[in-house]
Amino acid sequence: MRLEPIPNPSAARRLGLPALALVATLGVAMALALIAGANPLAVLGQIAKGALGSKLAILETLNRATPLIFTGLAVAVAFRAKLWNIGAEAQLYAGAIVAVLLGTGALGSPLVLPVSALAAMLAGAALLLGPVLLKTRLGVDEVVTTLLLNFIMLLFVSYLLEGPLKDPMGMGWPKSPALIPEARLPRIVDGLRLHWGFALAIIAAVVVWVIQTRTTLGFEIRAVGQNPEAARFAGMPVNTVLVKTALLSGGLAALAGWSEVAGLKGHLSSDLSPGFGYTGIIVAMLALLHPLGVILTAIFVAGIFVGSDAMSRAAGVPTYIADMLLATALLFMVLAILLTRVRVVRG
Amino acid sequence: MTTGPAEAEVVLRLDRITKRFGALTANDAVSLTLRRGEVVALLGENGAGKTTLMNILFGHYVADEGTVEVFGQPLPPGTPRAALAAGVGMVHQHFTLAGNLTVLENITLGTESLWSRSHGGARAKVERLSRDFGLAVHPDAKVGRLSVGERQRVEILKALYRDARILILDEPTAVLTPQESDALFATLRKATALGLSVIFISHKLHEVMAIADRCVVLRHGRVVGEVDTHATDKAALAALMVGGELSLPRAEARAPGPVLMRLEGVSTPDRGAAPGLKAVTLELRAGQITGLAGVSGNGQAALAEIVGGLAVPAAGQLSLHGQEPKVWSPGEALARGVARIPEDRHHQGSIADFDLTENAVLEAYRSRFSRRAWMDWRAARAFAEGIIKDYDVRCPGPSTRIRLLSGGNMQKLILGRAMAPGPDIILANQPVRGLDVGAIAYVQGQLIAARDRGAAVLLISEDLDEIMALSDVIHVMSQGRLSPGFARGTMTAADLGLWMAGQKFGDTDAA
Structure with a gap:
């Protein structure tokens, strides 16, 4: 068995294989349900119903999708330049901290929302600046630095919640004081x-x-990602492009944390994110790094999480099935991407 | 020898091999027989189907039709080991050696048993082979320290060690000096005298005439001619190869203009086995093609990086129009009118998954194809269409991904991109490598036209014929050192070969 490259894959191949990957994922999901002792079709039905079955369910799914769109975009932007930002989780918390710092009375209406959003983006960008400078100046692998920063950030958040940012009225719970109403993101439609x-x-x-697609920076990001040697040869400032990409990526990830605090929770706690930063990687990969595709895959992934919660209550199948589903979806998608470019031949 | 090659037994028979890739027929009923003790040259332009045919022989591809027989036994299709086991050895253009192992280790790699590390028998065999075939190389030398010619000998020894009776050499002289090529030919003559058979893949006609008994010419996947070399001449072979008369451009001498770029005592650090520049002084004059000859890996890459803006001199000075630039980068080089045709058009010159428009504006997107931060794709597309038309780039259109283009068409786009701003210094690094004869003539013609417009052209090439045909002044590089400039027509290929081998540099050092 060997792999033979396909120089110009057909549209059917490029779209059909990812679709097939999703179908295969559903197959695995049904097998898992069967192992858990439930009716596979019923489990899938309940996941779908839990995610999309009512107005309430749909809104819950879209709420859950919101941080995933931001982190998915952060990852998609960075990966497009082959900058492996695994630290969206840390950047998310950086944005969340800023939302609390500026949203608990330091600033008043009407400044607080735009200012704290911008400040959050700056904080997230600054957090990724260190790893990208280490990469461009010293060749330090950004996978390691960004990944480890996640743990540092989580511990830092714990410290803040036990110390300087601890809610004095929190009955001892490690959470921050609540945001003032002017610092909260309003609802799109009342009610x-x-x-x-x-x-x-x-x-x-x-x-x-x-x-x-339209700017010189975007052209540079794509060029640097596809072939940094050719980009450098053509006179592109490769390192500067990587730094700009990192700032954009970090800023986007920070908006995830900022919008969770300002829009949904109203305060910061150390369980703000159930791994939105990591799930953003799955979201971005499933979207083949396309920014508009990220919207769809984020909603899909959010739907699986929300739907699995509901299904679990009804069918008694553990919610871990959601994680299994996403993991298989990712694996199948990676395989599908590979198989659009090469075919397996015998001999 | 009791029988001449003409009546000797057939050792290899490719019978009506056909291989299609989609709409393209790479091999169309190609037949080839090789007899014991014979050298058959496989001649053809790039894309004629030589490589595909050899890949089928080696089981890397499975032929759609046709059979392969070695020593009368049919070879099972698609099994690379079968060809090796049957006694077919291949020496690739790009060597497959481990630089950190010794010659002996490289030769025996993969043949010894897992448990014993005794090299006694192996050493004796290697020494015997290297004596019999005139392949002088020390068995305990680290391959990383060997010259290119010596590495090729190791590759041939590797094949012989595996008891190859049929040797296939893919463009073996591309990396050799003329003297090293002569040594290789001597080895091949010894091999055929000992009953081995050789397939010699090349597009250098004078070599084919020198070494081959017979010549099979491929064009567009078909055998267009099979001739005895003593019954033909170079012109006839060339006509067969390209399907008509085609004359390569030859530049006529012109009076040189002022110095546009000057390197003064430029040195760069060595990089692994690749030597850096050693106090190189070079002047590029307007209206002149400066040819840089030399075996690859002798510092040409380092020089190209300096001229093209990818590196700055560690010592010495670079000046343009008599000024020393404050910063020196690819962008700065472009801004100062230096056009670059890179050695590696796939990895340096283009981005494979970008379309022609995107590749066309890769160098000038900021200066010409954007307003503030916004790309002007309409202008970019018009620019790409202009290049496609002016430089005859054969493609479905500007939205085609460049990876789908042939090497020649890719090079034409890169050439058009480089020439668009009207550069006055042109760095052409191996500009015609891997191109077919038509594209070669076109690219070389463009370089001559640029020279005639008053540009200073630096032509780096491993092909001495190309250097001698085009250059007004020839320098030779060896081990990072640059020879003095020789005016057109003052040196023979053999003279230059001595410089390429580094033998002449001692004289100048002493002087």
Whole structure:
């Protein structure tokens, strides 16, 4: 068995294989349900119902998708330049901390929301600046530095919540004081539990898409990602492009934390993110790093999480099935991407 | 020898091999027989199907039709080991040796048993082979320290050690000095005298005439001619190869203009086995093609990096129009009118998955194809269409990904991109390597035209014929040192070969 490259894969191959990957994922999900002793079709049905079955479910899914769109975009932007930012989780918390610092009375309306959003982006960008400078100046692997920063950040958040940012009225719970109402993101439609963070995420995706396709920076990011040697030869400032990419990526990831605090939770706690930063990688990969695709895959991934919660209550199958599902989806998708470029031949 | 090659037994028979890749027929009913003690040259332009045919023989591809027989036994398709086991050895253009192992270790790699490390028998065998075939190389030398010619000998020994009776050499002289090529030919004559058979893949006609008994010419995947070399001449072979008369451009001498770029005592650090520059002084004059000859890996890459803006001199000075630039980078080189045609058009010159438009504006997207931060794709596309038209780039259109283009068409796009700003210094690093004859004539013609417009051209090439045909002044590089400039017509290929081998540099050092 050998791999033979396909120089110009057909559209059917490029779109059909990812679709097939999703179908295969559902197959694995049904097998898992069967092992757990439940009716496979019923489990899938309950996941779908839990994610999309009612207005409430849909809004919950979209709320859950919001931080995933931001982290997915952060990852998609960085990976496009082959900058392996695994630290969206840490950048998310940087944004969340800023939301608390500026949103608990330091600033008043109407400045607080735009200022704290910008400051959050700066904080996230600054957090990725260190790893990218270490990479461009000293050749330090950014996978390691960004990954380890996640743990440092989580411990730093714990310290803040036990110390300087601890809510004096929190009955001893490690959480920050609540944001003032002016610092909260309003709901898009009165009475519906969906905040403006979701709309911002959609806008961010469109902005990233425009940057990638219409601007010189986007052209540079794609060139550096595809072939840094040719980019350098052509006179592109490769290191500067990587730094700019990192700033954009870190800023986007920070908006995830900022919008979770300002839009949904209203305070910071150390369980703010159940791994949105890491799940962002899956979201971005499933979207084949396309910024608009990130919107769809984030909603898909959020739907699986929300739907699995509901299914678990009804069918008694553990919610871990959601993690298994996403892991298999990612593996199948990576395989599908590979198989669009090569075919397996005998001999 | 009791029988001449003409009546000797057939050792290899490729019978009506056909291989299609989609719409392209790479081999169309190609037949080839090789007899004991014979050298058959496989001649053809790039893309004629030589490599595909050899890949089928070696089981890397499976032929759609046709059979392969070695020593009368059919070879199972698609099994690379079968060809090796049957006694077919291949020496690739790019060597497959481990630099950190010794010659002996490289030769025996993969043949020894897992448990014993005794090299006694192996050493004796290698020494015997190297004596019999005139392949002088020390068995305990580290391969990383060997010259290119010596590495090629190791590759041949590797094949012989595995008891190859049929040797296939893929463009073996591309990396050799003329003297090293002569030594290789002597080895091949010894091999055929000992009953081995050789397939010699090349597009250098004078070599084919010198070494081959018979010549099989491929064009567009078909055998267009099979001739005895003593019954033909170079012109006839060339006509067969390209399917018509085609004359390569020859530049006529012109009076040189002022110095546009000057390197003064430039040195760069060595990089692993690749030597850096050793106090190189070089002047590039307007209206002149300066040829840089030399075996690859002798510092040409380091010189190209300096001229192209990818590196700065560690010592010495670089000046343009008599000024020393404050910063020196690819962008700065472009801004100061230096056009670069890179050695590696796939990795340096283009981005494979970008389309022609994107590749066309890779160098000038900031200066010409954007307003503030916004790309002007309409202008970019028009620019790409202009290059496609002016430089005859054969492609479906500007939205085609460049990876789908042939080497020649890719090079034409890169050439068009480089020439668009009207550069006055042109760095052409191996500009025609891997191109077919038509594209070669075109690219060389463009370089001559640029010279005639008053540009200073630095032509780096391993092909001495190309250097001698085009250059007004020839320098030779060896081990990072640069020879003095020789005016057109003052040196023979053999003279230059001595410089390439480094033998002449001692004289100048002493002087």
